[in-house]
Amino acid sequence: MSPSALPNLDGSLHHHAPPLTRCSILLLGLAASAACAAAPFRIDIVDDQNGWPVPAVELKTTHHARFVSDNAGVIACDLPELMGVETWFHIEGHGYGVKADGFGYRGVRLTPTPGGRATVRVHRELPGKRLGRLTGAGLFAESQRFGRESRWREQGVLGCDTVYVAKYGDRLFWLWGDTTLAKYPLGIFDTLGATTRGNPLRSFEPPLQLRYDYIRDGNGPIRGIAPIEGDGPTWLSGLITLKDKQGADRLVAAYAKIRGMLTAYDVGLCEWNAGKQVFERTRVVWKKETESDKPPLFPDGHVVRWTDGDGEEWLLYGDPFPRLKCRASYEAWSDPAAWEKLEPQKVVKSRDGAAEVTTHGGSIAWNAYRQKWVAIFTQFGGDSPLGEIWYAESDAPTGPWGSAVKVVTHKNYTFYNPLVHPELTPDGSPILLFEGTYTATFADKPEPTPRHDYNQVLYRIDLDDPAFK
Template sequence: MIRSVCLLYLLVAMVAAADEPFRIDVVEEGTGWPVPLVELRTTHNVRFVTDNAGVIAFDLPELMGVPTWFAIEGHGYGVAADGFGYEGVRLTPEAGGHARVTVKRKLPGKRIGRLTGGGLFGESQRFGDHPEWNDQGVLGCDSVQLAEHRGRLYWLWGDTTLAGYPLGLFHMLGATTGAHPLRSLEPPIRLWYDYFRDRSGKPRVVAEMPGSGPTWLSGLVSLPDKSGEQRLVAVYTKIRPPLAAYETGLCVWDDEQQHFIRHCVLWKHSEEDPQAPALPEGHATRWIDDEGSEWLLFGDPFPRLQCAPTFEAWEDPAAWRTLEPQPTVAPAGGGEPVTPHRGSIAWNAFRKKWIAVFTQFGGSSPLGEIWYAQSDSPLGPWGAAVKVVTHNNQTFYNPRLHPELTPADSPVVLFEGTYTTQFVDHAEPTPRYNYNQVLYRLDLDDPAMKAE
């Protein structure tokens, strides 16, 4: 009897071991940091993608024990090509086994991890790692807006993917965090959002405005009114298919309802008035000019509008001044001028310069190339730009600098953007990563980050 029980336990253990995945850790050469968003593809086109911990749980039964070639797509990370030009590694997967793949970073930008979506640690949790992390019911988020308001950070995103149906949320998802939400500036990262939720506990919209079609917000900022009360405000835009704006206006956060309320309509599309006027949209940046006057600058990336940093100036179009942003930036080392698409600027105490990150309009990967530039003034001129991030046939749009997430005098710069197949040619959506926010890091004391 005892012998039979022992044999049964042994058989169960053998079956469990046979079902255990083969673990692959992908790390960066030099730092040893895990690298998220690295794809390994077999010769029969099965794809595996590293999670925020740089882990893949390989589980194909037909390749266990078989020497297997994995092509590598690292979006700025990779290995040396072989004699036939193939970039990849050969591994022999074994149930319960482990391999470590080292990739070299080709550009200054360090990929720190995905901020939104499901399965941030979906691969490594299969090995019992990161048991404390639970997903939050959101699978995709588009284009972040961020502002500090009454001691907390308010995060807003555009169109949002949920699990229950292909159509998700289309009137801005919202969340808050503490003022310093990241425990570390090194991977693996985890950023826990306190999403605004409905009575059933599901994430809900926070900016539905009257009229058909999605509502998008921009220019999010917290401003004092004449009584000294802080007001969280933004520009709203109503959208009709395919991506046409038909109404814009101003909206204000209602702290009791925890929802944005329409403040006023500024423009409606018509044959007589087909183009929206200049608005305080994009990303807001505070600036003190040479005369000591304080301003709010609104741009995407470079400033297009300025006003005094008060609620009353923000709500009064007569108090706005339009600006003419620099149309192109020369790349460091020469070459064709770079045309910015979208991005943001911020003051950097380490460099004692204004810095910018922006997506290139066009480029070798359409809307997937990210550049860094700097200037003595937020109004320019912006000096020679350095390419810092690339994405092979994938879009990475609307990058947003995060000076609020790093110490003021730190050489570390963080920015996030939306990773997606939108606007590229026949790209395959990357599982879990598509239509989500990915965080990158720049180290301004890196010689590769020398900019003029």
């Protein structure tokens, strides 16, 4: 009897397909599956006012599948159950969106097809234009599924908190706080560091690409750069390059050692050791001895240089508005007796007079285009917890600050410690760039945005916009 003709239970013969035929069918099925998997439906999210791609816009289906646009505004939709099916996608864009329908839903209907493509136009509600993520993984993960942005390479950082930057030689030196790696949420907890060239952005439009040269163990893994003795994370701030009496450049910062939930127990000053590639403690300013102890005023937060009416150069430290000043020298920075207390403004009136905005974190800078000091800061409270960002101006860095304009919003999401970046744009340009930490922390239990949560996002405002007249 042929092996291809075997008896059934009733005695009749059942002819089986030869092994080669079964193998061929299996291979054809796998090939078809691979073809479907390799051809997702492409969705491009664009700003309806300028046609720019819009990163970090979320589309969510009626069965709660979530997709988020990458730095090129691209989404790859690959759900097999939606292929060829008219599908409603809810849209959440944190300041970008579409009009609500009769039931109050904001979204679009699309029919995904393998290898197909659609464009969704969203409307920007405020002056701030989101350029994209600066840190984290998968900046172009969606685009790369379509063979785009293939030259972009991952750098091993999944998330990082709060940025500081200073000019150091012909480079920019960058610091971040607690850092998430794939192997652990606090993969680096004694400060992440990197350098870039002095003008690291090729364009001020998306898609955004800024590549950091992270500080590593030789050619090995990324590592912390502030191994200051003591339990818990080390946070640095007040980063700046100062000249000493001999004219040498000294890269310095303030440090805080942290226990538990945001509690500092040891604060002081530290300095970059270029040979060892670490920050080292140079002075302890305060150590916690009792539960009621609070750190004194010291040069932490964001720092700017200011030349007063007598031609004297100062360092102003604040968050957002100056609360301490000292002479702009290494010797004055390192001497607590040279530090002078300032009283920062706490409330700024909105330009339309309808609101008094209580300030949270932020930073200031001189703006040559406006011939004003400008501030970007997070609102304490507001429409979302620590998610509303405002712009204000003053003739002097010490205030008074007024005529605040809301520039960015985040629906039930936090965007804290925003940093103005005058060093990234040409002198006299109307373009103002700022970044901040985008995180679910401190909001009302939102779903963390995949890949984007706990990362730095860059925004742009144009100071020739009529909103700032």
